[in-house]
Amino acid sequence: MPASFVPPRQVKIGDAAAFAGCTPRAIRHYHGIGLLPEPERGGDDRRRYGYEDMIRLLWIRRMADAGIALEDVRDAFAEGPADAQDGDGIEALLERVEESLAAQETELRRQRTAVQRMRVEGSRVGLLSDLVTERLKGLPEGSLRRADLDTLLVTERIFGPLGAAVQAARFVALATYPALREESDRVDDAEEALDDSVAVDDPRVAQVAAERHAFETALHAAIEESGLDEDDDALFDAWDDAHPETGDDEEDASGSDSGRAMCVLEATGKMPYDFSPARLRCMELAEELSAKNA
Template identity: 80%
Template sequence: MHPSLMPPRQVKIGDAAAFVGSTPRAIRHYHGIGLLPEPERGGDGRRRYGYEDMIRLLWIRRMADAGIALDDIRDAFTTGTASTGADSEDGFTGILERLEETLAEQEATLRRQRTAVQRMRTEGSRMGLLSDFVTERLRGLPEGSLRRADLDGLLVTERILGPLGAALQATRFIALATHPALREDSDRIDDAEEALDDSVAADDPRVAQVAAERHAFECALQAVIEESGLGEDDDALFDAWDTLHPAAADGGEDAAGLSSGSREAGSMSAREAIGKMPYDFSPARLRCMELAEELSARDSAAT
């Protein structure tokens, strides 16, 4: 072989890194974690890498590119009698099985993320993040008829009560979106409630007045829901949910009056949520809510 083509018996770390497609820093890290034994050093104190070192570096690079963790590569190497021997294959069997499971989980995650992105592009960035069960309930509404506060409320409800609870709440926003006068009344009362800030005493006469207006509005809203047939749609929601989740159809009733199967994993009861979800309500506004509930309870008892 011509002297100019004669390969060196050993190379420095920079040449070794360039050959295997790595970096000197990565190779030093391999030494630090025990993945690659420290090679002998030359008279200048620098590391020198021979043929066996380069073979091991090439295998490390290929396995790392395949997604195998460096710690697993090191463990696999230490179980075999040689870095490329037949015995070392046994050390990789379990590692590859775990890697395949991890990749399958990552693929499932990517599919869910891709589906979520597609739904966001189709339904809108906020509505697309709600569950299919909820967005299907809202389908057909005029564009822009749902407000950000409506979607925020549905997001919170879905977290607490699951998709079925949020889909039932969506009925309220459908009625408001399709009845402008009702939406106007809703805005007026919302503003009146927000005005009950910390500067208003809980026993201020305005608190009882706003509570009465809220109660009257809720009665009017419920009447519109029943007259427009939205109430019947709500009944159909339970059937649709049971069809999608037959295993949960025989569940008992929870505190919210919804089937226990209506909640997804990780959701919580209303009682649990009270201590975890902050609401910036003044004492006056809380008292207003209590009074409105009392008025509603009286009506229910009377009927």
């Protein structure tokens, strides 16, 4: 340093911000939240920052760059002694931050695994749980429809991965037997035709209900014939082995709340279906036929 150079005893906010690597607006924010004490103003009514102010500002910037919330930095400074290099408040803060970062790393790994599954299995199939995805493996490409996967997604939300994996047998059978898929489409179209213009006592309602019952009977027979129902038994056994204490299927592999299963009553009031009264009556009649022939 040249002998003739004399450093300033205090600097203005612009110089302080430039040295610390932030903006004057950021420094004013630090003042506003009580993180950086506001210095006295000079004769020109402007703030003047001294050595201790700059040291604190540098520590604030370093901690903020490490991802520590400003409110936590403020609390840490308040808890620790002002003249200590490592106050108790800052030490406790760093411990909490480390725990938080570890939790974030765990979550990022989970998210990365989920994205990788989506890329490997396909965007929609990969969104389903491992239990369901495993059940659908080996099917011909394109044999599963978007509506099939949408149904499984809803079922998994209501009944959990185990319930959706059991239901997947239905779509495996439809993908395996083209004639069943064709009949399924025909019955679906007939049900959709029961719109608001059809009265609940219209003869078509009972007719379509009988057709739905006949189709479901044929589908169940195909599932038994192919041995898919035996696979269901293996699914239950595997699930019980993986959940020996409670058998709880309320969380998927992600552990997120979106994987929490819902009770049927709760789901009924929250999942909308645009079914006409005639179609609802058709569904009731089909269930009555199934119960009568059980």
